[in-house]
Ligand code: HEM
Ligand SMILES: *[C@@H]1O[C@H](CO)[C@@H](O)[C@H](O)[C@H]1NC(C)=O
Ligand SMILES: *[C@@H]1O[C@H](CO)[C@@H](O)[C@H](O)[C@H]1NC(C)=O
Ligand SMILES: *[C@@H]1O[C@H](CO)[C@@H](O)[C@H](O)[C@H]1NC(C)=O
Ligand SMILES: *[C@@H]1O[C@H](CO)[C@@H](O)[C@H](O)[C@H]1NC(C)=O
Ligand SMILES: *[C@@H]1O[C@H](CO)[C@@H](O)[C@H](O)[C@H]1NC(C)=O
């Protein structure tokens with residue numbers, strides 16, 4: 001048994017060497033990670049988010065998006081949260097995040113509350129994972145067990161962020177490829193896109209669908225409404241906001257999927273899940289639209305999977321004192337990652 005274990009370990013080791021840093025890491029996160037060192041962590045995170053929610057109903061949506069943009073770029077290591085500095089080129093100005101991500105101040109408030117209750121203990125990467133769970137529950141969605149124990153990176157990677165974060169005009173084929181790069185499959189893509197059941201988007205991310213040859217997969221009633229909000233003169237630069245889910249804008253439910261069935265997906269990347277005549281994604285959309293429980297279960301599975309992408313654990317990285325800054329001024333080599341990741345990601349940029 002022990003012998004077999006060792007041999008299997010060797011086999012897995014070899015596989016991981018081959019796959020490099022793309023796939024979900026072997027490192028173990030744990031459901032009980034802070035039970036001894038910060039037992040009240042979830043209540044503290046919740047209380048800061050609930051207080052922000054009183055004046056900003058969108059905050060939960062903004063927070064879960066931070067977890068997504070963090071995890072896709074060199075793993076869930078809070079690299080997204082690092083500000084520009086002498087040694088850091090922030091990911092916050094990537095094409096997907098620039099003038100778009102929100103909630104960084106709330107994350108800092110959570111960190112301040114946690115540093116007061118349990119200093120030097122809870123990582124910023126774990127704050128984002130817990131905040132995602134809390135935010136979804138607050139909006140009426142499922143809760144899931146949140147594996148914890150991530151540590152924070154010493155580096156950020158803007159160039160990688162520009163290669164690996166998906167964009168709203170992507171085709172379905174490109175979205176699938178983009179998720180596969182993270183070890184996420186087609187079900188994960190469709191389930192996680194369901195996060196667009198709440199939150200807002202700026203015209204500049206979808207108004208290319210409205211003019212010239214308007215997207216034929218856009219409901220004509222919706223098209224007329226969106227044209228009013230997003231005039232042709234501003235296409236590509238308009239920051240006007242609208243609901244990602246026109247049916248129940250602030251509730252985490254399965255209406256996102258029935259919207260797609262009616263050609264009421266806001267972003268191209270939403271509507272293509274249903275309108276590309278891909279039997280796989282179409283079937284999943286239909287299933288989630290018909291059965292909210294099935295959506296909630298799949299969403300929970302997929303977000304746990306997303307949260308497991310390449311975490312730093314053990315003595316890797318650090319527990320930042322402030323989420324926007326690495327602790328030491330003299331950061332040297334920083335995160336150890338296979339230098340291949342960035343060039344492997346080139347493949348995502350060049351193909352459709
Ligand atoms: C499938 C590829 C995806 C694309 C192309 C995409 C793109 C976008 C875009 C363009 C916006 C609007 C941003 C703005 O106007 O400033 C947005 C918002 C949002 N995204 Fe995604 N997204 C994707 C997947 C995801 C995933 C996997 C999650 C989380 C699990 C997520 C959660 C959200 C949320 C909650 C918002 C609203 C944020 C807010 O109101 O502040 N998205 N997304
Ligand atoms: C846990 O945190 C919450 C929110 O800050 C607070 O109300 C509660 O008193 C704390 N409980 C303990 C045991 O510290
Ligand atoms: C990081 O930058 C934001 C503005 O983008 C600023 O509000 C925040 O104070 C900065 N954090 C630190 C620790 O300097
Ligand atoms: C980010 O947005 C700011 C303000 O709109 C703009 O000046 C800057 O050029 C943008 N950065 C990138 C990399 O697009
Ligand atoms: C997830 O959220 C639920 C509801 O707020 C909470 O009961 C649970 O403890 C949370 N788990 C974690 C680890 O945040
Ligand atoms: C923003 O939307 C409003 C309608 O809500 C519209 O009247 C206005 O022209 C739009 N502004 C821009 C810059 O597109």
Ligand SMILES: *[C@@H]1O[C@H](CO)[C@@H](O)[C@H](O)[C@H]1NC(C)=O
Nearest residue numbers: 219220221222261262263264
């Ligand atoms: C357009 O959307 C409305 C609801 O907003 C729906 O009743 C109608 O069936 C949709 N049309 C198409 C062609 O899907």
Ligand SMILES: *[C@@H]1O[C@H](CO)[C@@H](O)[C@H](O)[C@H]1NC(C)=O
Nearest residue numbers: 290291292293294295297298
């Ligand atoms: C809905 O999905 C759940 C979870 O997969 C399943 O247990 C249940 O049987 C489904 N309900 C229907 C009516 O199909």
